[in-house]
Amino acid sequence: MGIETALYDEPAWYDLLHESGTKEEASLVLDLFRLHGNGGKEVLEPACGTGRLLKFFQARGFRVTGYDINERALAFARKRNRHARLIKSGMTRFCEPESFDLAFNLIGTFRHLMSDADALRHLALTARSLRPGGIYIVQFDLSDYDGQQDDEETWDAREGKRAIDHVMISIAPERKKRLEKILHFLTLKEAGKSKVLKSAYDLRSYDLPQWEALVARSPFKIIDAMIHPELGPGVRDGVFVLRAKR
Ligand SMILES: C[S@@+](CC[C@H](N)C(=O)[O-])C[C@H]1O[C@@H](n2cnc3c(N)ncnc32)[C@H](O)[C@@H]1O
Incomplete structure:
Protein backbone atom coordinates (compact mmCIF):
# COMPACT_ATOMS: atom_id res chain seq x y z
CA MET A 1 0.00 0.00 0.00
CA ASP A 144 -21.55 31.20 5.77
CA TYR A 145 -18.67 32.23 8.03
CA ASP A 146 -20.81 32.43 11.15
CA GLY A 147 -22.29 28.97 10.78
CA GLN A 148 -19.75 26.88 8.87
CA GLN A 149 -18.03 24.06 10.73
CA ASP A 150 -15.35 21.57 9.83
CA ASP A 151 -17.01 18.76 7.92
CA GLU A 152 -16.42 15.20 6.81
CA GLU A 153 -18.11 13.61 3.82
CA THR A 154 -17.75 10.04 2.65
CA TRP A 155 -18.80 8.32 -0.52
CA ASP A 156 -17.75 5.33 -2.58
CA ALA A 157 -17.97 4.09 -6.14
CA ARG A 158 -17.59 0.75 -7.83
CA GLU A 159 -17.19 -0.49 -11.40
CA GLY A 160 -16.45 -4.14 -12.20
CA LYS A 161 -13.37 -5.12 -10.17
CA ARG A 162 -12.47 -1.53 -9.27
CA ALA A 163 -13.72 0.19 -6.14
CA ILE A 164 -12.94 3.47 -4.46
CA ASP A 165 -13.71 4.69 -0.94
CA HIS A 166 -13.47 8.39 -0.40
CA VAL A 167 -13.33 10.58 2.70
CA MET A 168 -13.25 14.34 2.25
CA ILE A 169 -12.52 16.65 5.15
CA SER A 170 -13.02 20.39 4.87
CA ILE A 171 -11.70 22.83 7.43
CA ALA A 172 -14.05 25.80 7.78
CA PRO A 173 -12.63 29.06 6.37
CA GLU A 174 -12.39 32.36 8.23
CA ARG A 175 -14.09 35.47 6.76
CA LYS A 176 -10.77 37.34 6.50
CA LYS A 177 -8.38 34.59 5.41
CA ARG A 178 -10.85 32.99 2.98
CA LEU A 179 -8.95 29.70 2.82
CA GLU A 180 -10.83 26.41 3.07
CA LYS A 181 -8.47 23.48 3.52
CA ILE A 182 -9.60 20.32 1.71
CA LEU A 183 -8.20 16.89 2.48
CA HIS A 184 -9.09 13.80 0.48
CA PHE A 185 -8.27 10.25 1.53
CA LEU A 186 -9.01 7.70 -1.14
CA THR A 187 -8.65 3.97 -0.91
CA LEU A 188 -8.29 2.49 -4.38
CA LYS A 189 -8.97 -1.22 -4.72
CA GLU A 190 -8.26 -3.22 -7.84
CA ALA A 191 -7.37 -6.84 -8.55
CA GLY A 192 -6.98 -7.70 -4.87
CA LYS A 193 -4.58 -4.79 -4.20
CA SER A 194 -5.27 -1.49 -2.54
CA LYS A 195 -3.48 1.80 -2.15
CA VAL A 196 -4.25 5.01 -0.31
CA LEU A 197 -4.10 8.27 -2.16
CA LYS A 198 -4.03 11.53 -0.26
CA SER A 199 -4.67 15.04 -1.57
CA ALA A 200 -4.52 18.32 0.30
CA TYR A 201 -5.13 21.78 -1.08
CA ASP A 202 -6.70 25.12 -0.26
CA LEU A 203 -9.72 26.62 -1.98
CA ARG A 204 -10.71 30.28 -1.80
CA SER A 205 -14.00 30.77 0.03
C1 LIG B 1 -12.36 19.54 -9.22
S1 LIG B 1 -11.46 19.30 -10.70
C2 LIG B 1 -12.75 19.60 -11.89
C3 LIG B 1 -12.51 18.98 -13.23
C4 LIG B 1 -13.73 19.06 -14.15
N1 LIG B 1 -14.08 20.43 -14.40
C5 LIG B 1 -14.90 18.32 -13.55
O1 LIG B 1 -15.92 18.94 -13.23
O2 LIG B 1 -14.77 17.11 -13.37
C6 LIG B 1 -10.47 20.74 -10.79
C7 LIG B 1 -9.58 20.84 -12.02
O3 LIG B 1 -9.03 22.15 -12.07
C8 LIG B 1 -7.72 22.08 -12.61
N2 LIG B 1 -7.08 23.34 -12.25
C9 LIG B 1 -6.78 23.80 -11.02
N3 LIG B 1 -6.28 25.04 -11.10
C10 LIG B 1 -6.28 25.38 -12.41
C11 LIG B 1 -5.91 26.55 -13.14
N4 LIG B 1 -5.43 27.61 -12.50
N5 LIG B 1 -6.05 26.55 -14.48
C12 LIG B 1 -6.54 25.46 -15.13
N6 LIG B 1 -6.90 24.32 -14.50
C13 LIG B 1 -6.79 24.28 -13.16
C14 LIG B 1 -7.16 20.81 -12.01
O4 LIG B 1 -6.05 20.33 -12.73
C15 LIG B 1 -8.39 19.89 -12.06
O5 LIG B 1 -8.41 19.15 -13.24
Whole structure:
Protein backbone atom coordinates (compact mmCIF):
# COMPACT_ATOMS: atom_id res chain seq x y z
CA MET A 1 0.00 0.00 0.00
CA GLY A 2 1.51 3.36 -1.03
CA ILE A 3 0.69 6.95 -0.33
CA GLU A 4 0.26 9.22 -3.35
CA THR A 5 -0.45 12.91 -3.36
CA ALA A 6 -2.83 14.16 -6.06
CA LEU A 7 -6.32 13.03 -6.90
CA TYR A 8 -6.09 15.10 -10.08
CA ASP A 9 -3.11 12.98 -11.20
CA GLU A 10 -5.27 9.83 -11.20
CA PRO A 11 -7.83 10.62 -13.92
CA ALA A 12 -9.40 7.16 -14.19
CA TRP A 13 -10.05 7.07 -10.46
CA TYR A 14 -11.18 10.70 -10.41
CA ASP A 15 -13.73 9.86 -13.08
CA LEU A 16 -15.04 6.78 -11.33
CA LEU A 17 -15.50 8.82 -8.15
CA HIS A 18 -17.50 11.53 -9.96
CA GLU A 19 -19.42 9.28 -12.35
CA SER A 20 -22.62 9.10 -10.31
CA GLY A 21 -23.05 12.91 -10.41
CA THR A 22 -21.93 13.58 -13.98
CA LYS A 23 -25.25 13.24 -15.82
CA GLU A 24 -27.16 15.35 -13.31
CA GLU A 25 -24.51 18.09 -13.24
CA ALA A 26 -24.25 18.29 -17.04
CA SER A 27 -28.05 18.15 -17.48
CA LEU A 28 -28.49 21.15 -15.20
CA VAL A 29 -26.00 23.12 -17.33
CA LEU A 30 -27.83 22.10 -20.50
CA ASP A 31 -31.23 23.11 -19.05
CA LEU A 32 -29.86 26.50 -18.03
CA PHE A 33 -28.31 26.98 -21.47
CA ARG A 34 -31.66 26.18 -23.10
CA LEU A 35 -33.32 28.73 -20.81
CA HIS A 36 -30.78 31.56 -21.00
CA GLY A 37 -28.40 30.76 -23.86
CA ASN A 38 -28.08 31.92 -27.46
CA GLY A 39 -28.81 28.53 -29.07
CA GLY A 40 -25.20 28.13 -30.27
CA LYS A 41 -23.15 24.95 -30.42
CA GLU A 42 -19.67 25.88 -29.14
CA VAL A 43 -18.95 24.80 -25.58
CA LEU A 44 -15.92 25.66 -23.42
CA GLU A 45 -15.01 24.09 -20.09
CA PRO A 46 -12.24 25.90 -18.21
CA ALA A 47 -10.26 23.48 -16.00
CA CYS A 48 -12.02 20.52 -17.65
CA GLY A 49 -9.98 17.79 -15.93
CA THR A 50 -10.86 14.40 -17.40
CA GLY A 51 -13.47 15.88 -19.75
CA ARG A 52 -16.29 13.86 -18.17
CA LEU A 53 -18.78 16.75 -18.59
CA LEU A 54 -17.60 17.64 -22.10
CA LYS A 55 -18.36 14.08 -23.16
CA PHE A 56 -22.03 14.65 -22.27
CA PHE A 57 -22.18 17.77 -24.49
CA GLN A 58 -20.31 16.11 -27.33
CA ALA A 59 -22.81 13.26 -27.35
CA ARG A 60 -25.58 15.86 -27.83
CA GLY A 61 -24.09 17.47 -30.92
CA PHE A 62 -22.07 20.31 -29.36
CA ARG A 63 -18.50 21.10 -30.42
CA VAL A 64 -16.44 21.05 -27.25
CA THR A 65 -13.20 22.66 -26.09
CA GLY A 66 -11.62 22.18 -22.70
CA TYR A 67 -8.43 23.33 -21.10
CA ASP A 68 -6.62 22.35 -17.91
CA ILE A 69 -3.17 22.66 -16.35
CA ASN A 70 -2.93 18.94 -15.56
CA GLU A 71 -1.26 16.94 -18.38
CA ARG A 72 -2.37 13.57 -17.03
CA ALA A 73 -6.02 14.58 -16.95
CA LEU A 74 -5.71 16.00 -20.47
CA ALA A 75 -4.06 12.84 -21.80
CA PHE A 76 -6.93 10.78 -20.37
CA ALA A 77 -9.52 13.19 -21.83
CA ARG A 78 -7.85 13.15 -25.28
CA LYS A 79 -7.91 9.38 -25.42
CA ARG A 80 -11.57 9.24 -24.56
CA ASN A 81 -12.91 12.33 -26.37
CA ARG A 82 -11.16 12.03 -29.73
CA HIS A 83 -13.10 14.88 -31.32
CA ALA A 84 -12.79 17.31 -28.44
CA ARG A 85 -10.26 20.16 -28.53
CA LEU A 86 -8.22 19.78 -25.36
CA ILE A 87 -5.61 22.38 -24.59
CA LYS A 88 -3.00 22.79 -21.89
CA SER A 89 -3.73 26.19 -20.39
CA GLY A 90 -4.67 27.94 -17.17
CA MET A 91 -7.69 29.85 -15.93
CA THR A 92 -5.71 33.11 -15.86
CA ARG A 93 -4.34 32.63 -19.40
CA PHE A 94 -6.86 31.06 -21.78
CA CYS A 95 -8.68 33.37 -24.18
CA GLU A 96 -10.11 32.81 -27.67
CA PRO A 97 -12.12 35.95 -28.43
CA GLU A 98 -15.81 35.52 -29.34
CA SER A 99 -15.52 31.77 -29.91
CA PHE A 100 -17.97 30.10 -27.50
CA ASP A 101 -21.69 30.15 -26.72
CA LEU A 102 -21.56 28.36 -23.39
CA ALA A 103 -18.83 28.03 -20.78
CA PHE A 104 -19.20 26.24 -17.47
CA ASN A 105 -17.20 25.69 -14.33
CA LEU A 106 -18.68 23.27 -11.78
CA ILE A 107 -17.97 21.57 -8.45
CA GLY A 108 -16.04 24.44 -6.94
CA THR A 109 -13.26 24.54 -9.53
CA PHE A 110 -13.51 28.35 -9.71
CA ARG A 111 -12.32 28.39 -6.10
CA HIS A 112 -8.88 27.21 -7.24
CA LEU A 113 -8.34 30.88 -8.20
CA MET A 114 -6.69 32.08 -5.02
CA SER A 115 -6.98 35.88 -5.26
CA ASP A 116 -9.43 38.51 -6.47
CA ALA A 117 -6.90 39.51 -9.12
CA ASP A 118 -6.76 35.95 -10.55
CA ALA A 119 -10.53 35.48 -10.35
CA LEU A 120 -11.15 38.81 -12.10
CA ARG A 121 -8.59 38.03 -14.77
CA HIS A 122 -10.26 34.67 -15.39
CA LEU A 123 -13.72 36.26 -15.61
CA ALA A 124 -12.46 38.93 -18.02
CA LEU A 125 -10.77 36.36 -20.30
CA THR A 126 -13.85 34.11 -20.26
CA ALA A 127 -16.20 37.02 -21.00
CA ARG A 128 -13.98 37.91 -23.95
CA SER A 129 -14.09 34.30 -25.16
CA LEU A 130 -17.89 34.28 -25.33
CA ARG A 131 -19.97 35.26 -28.34
CA PRO A 132 -22.84 37.75 -27.98
CA GLY A 133 -25.53 36.25 -25.76
CA GLY A 134 -23.11 33.60 -24.48
CA ILE A 135 -23.30 32.54 -20.85
CA TYR A 136 -20.88 31.29 -18.18
CA ILE A 137 -22.34 28.91 -15.57
CA VAL A 138 -20.39 28.71 -12.31
CA GLN A 139 -21.25 26.38 -9.45
CA PHE A 140 -19.57 26.13 -6.05
CA ASP A 141 -20.30 25.89 -2.33
CA LEU A 142 -21.04 29.21 -0.66
CA SER A 143 -19.71 29.71 2.86
CA ASP A 144 -21.55 31.20 5.77
CA TYR A 145 -18.67 32.23 8.03
CA ASP A 146 -20.81 32.43 11.15
CA GLY A 147 -22.29 28.97 10.78
CA GLN A 148 -19.75 26.88 8.87
CA GLN A 149 -18.03 24.06 10.73
CA ASP A 150 -15.35 21.57 9.83
CA ASP A 151 -17.01 18.76 7.92
CA GLU A 152 -16.42 15.20 6.81
CA GLU A 153 -18.11 13.61 3.82
CA THR A 154 -17.75 10.04 2.65
CA TRP A 155 -18.80 8.32 -0.52
CA ASP A 156 -17.75 5.33 -2.58
CA ALA A 157 -17.97 4.09 -6.14
CA ARG A 158 -17.59 0.75 -7.83
CA GLU A 159 -17.19 -0.49 -11.40
CA GLY A 160 -16.45 -4.14 -12.20
CA LYS A 161 -13.37 -5.12 -10.17
CA ARG A 162 -12.47 -1.53 -9.27
CA ALA A 163 -13.72 0.19 -6.14
CA ILE A 164 -12.94 3.47 -4.46
CA ASP A 165 -13.71 4.69 -0.94
CA HIS A 166 -13.47 8.39 -0.40
CA VAL A 167 -13.33 10.58 2.70
CA MET A 168 -13.25 14.34 2.25
CA ILE A 169 -12.52 16.65 5.15
CA SER A 170 -13.02 20.39 4.87
CA ILE A 171 -11.70 22.83 7.43
CA ALA A 172 -14.05 25.80 7.78
CA PRO A 173 -12.63 29.06 6.37
CA GLU A 174 -12.39 32.36 8.23
CA ARG A 175 -14.09 35.47 6.76
CA LYS A 176 -10.77 37.34 6.50
CA LYS A 177 -8.38 34.59 5.41
CA ARG A 178 -10.85 32.99 2.98
CA LEU A 179 -8.95 29.70 2.82
CA GLU A 180 -10.83 26.41 3.07
CA LYS A 181 -8.47 23.48 3.52
CA ILE A 182 -9.60 20.32 1.71
CA LEU A 183 -8.20 16.89 2.48
CA HIS A 184 -9.09 13.80 0.48
CA PHE A 185 -8.27 10.25 1.53
CA LEU A 186 -9.01 7.70 -1.14
CA THR A 187 -8.65 3.97 -0.91
CA LEU A 188 -8.29 2.49 -4.38
CA LYS A 189 -8.97 -1.22 -4.72
CA GLU A 190 -8.26 -3.22 -7.84
CA ALA A 191 -7.37 -6.84 -8.55
CA GLY A 192 -6.98 -7.70 -4.87
CA LYS A 193 -4.58 -4.79 -4.20
CA SER A 194 -5.27 -1.49 -2.54
CA LYS A 195 -3.48 1.80 -2.15
CA VAL A 196 -4.25 5.01 -0.31
CA LEU A 197 -4.10 8.27 -2.16
CA LYS A 198 -4.03 11.53 -0.26
CA SER A 199 -4.67 15.04 -1.57
CA ALA A 200 -4.52 18.32 0.30
CA TYR A 201 -5.13 21.78 -1.08
CA ASP A 202 -6.70 25.12 -0.26
CA LEU A 203 -9.72 26.62 -1.98
CA ARG A 204 -10.71 30.28 -1.80
CA SER A 205 -14.00 30.77 0.03
CA TYR A 206 -16.90 33.03 -0.89
CA ASP A 207 -20.01 34.02 0.96
CA LEU A 208 -22.78 35.45 -1.20
CA PRO A 209 -21.84 39.15 -0.73
CA GLN A 210 -18.16 38.39 -1.54
CA TRP A 211 -19.17 36.59 -4.74
CA GLU A 212 -21.64 39.29 -5.81
CA ALA A 213 -19.03 41.98 -5.16
CA LEU A 214 -16.50 40.08 -7.29
CA VAL A 215 -18.90 39.66 -10.21
CA ALA A 216 -19.85 43.35 -10.00
CA ARG A 217 -16.16 44.21 -10.65
CA SER A 218 -16.01 41.85 -13.67
CA PRO A 219 -17.45 42.21 -17.19
CA PHE A 220 -20.28 39.83 -16.17
CA LYS A 221 -23.61 40.24 -14.40
CA ILE A 222 -25.54 37.48 -12.65
CA ILE A 223 -28.70 36.80 -14.67
CA ASP A 224 -29.94 33.79 -12.69
CA ALA A 225 -28.99 32.08 -9.43
CA MET A 226 -30.06 28.94 -7.65
CA ILE A 227 -29.00 28.70 -4.05
CA HIS A 228 -29.91 25.46 -2.39
CA PRO A 229 -30.62 24.91 1.29
CA GLU A 230 -27.76 23.92 3.54
CA LEU A 231 -25.61 21.05 2.30
CA GLY A 232 -23.87 20.88 5.62
CA PRO A 233 -23.48 23.27 8.55
CA GLY A 234 -23.11 26.76 7.05
CA VAL A 235 -22.61 25.64 3.43
CA ARG A 236 -25.02 26.16 0.54
CA ASP A 237 -24.69 25.11 -3.08
CA GLY A 238 -24.77 28.06 -5.47
CA VAL A 239 -25.34 27.84 -9.23
CA PHE A 240 -24.92 31.14 -11.08
CA VAL A 241 -25.60 32.07 -14.69
CA LEU A 242 -23.40 34.94 -15.87
CA ARG A 243 -23.74 36.98 -19.03
CA ALA A 244 -21.48 39.83 -20.17
CA LYS A 245 -22.75 43.32 -19.28
CA ARG A 246 -22.06 44.68 -22.79
C1 LIG B 1 -12.36 19.54 -9.22
S1 LIG B 1 -11.46 19.30 -10.70
C2 LIG B 1 -12.75 19.60 -11.89
C3 LIG B 1 -12.51 18.98 -13.23
C4 LIG B 1 -13.73 19.06 -14.15
N1 LIG B 1 -14.08 20.43 -14.40
C5 LIG B 1 -14.90 18.32 -13.55
O1 LIG B 1 -15.92 18.94 -13.23
O2 LIG B 1 -14.77 17.11 -13.37
C6 LIG B 1 -10.47 20.74 -10.79
C7 LIG B 1 -9.58 20.84 -12.02
O3 LIG B 1 -9.03 22.15 -12.07
C8 LIG B 1 -7.72 22.08 -12.61
N2 LIG B 1 -7.08 23.34 -12.25
C9 LIG B 1 -6.78 23.80 -11.02
N3 LIG B 1 -6.28 25.04 -11.10
C10 LIG B 1 -6.28 25.38 -12.41
C11 LIG B 1 -5.91 26.55 -13.14
N4 LIG B 1 -5.43 27.61 -12.50
N5 LIG B 1 -6.05 26.55 -14.48
C12 LIG B 1 -6.54 25.46 -15.13
N6 LIG B 1 -6.90 24.32 -14.50
C13 LIG B 1 -6.79 24.28 -13.16
C14 LIG B 1 -7.16 20.81 -12.01
O4 LIG B 1 -6.05 20.33 -12.73
C15 LIG B 1 -8.39 19.89 -12.06
O5 LIG B 1 -8.41 19.15 -13.24
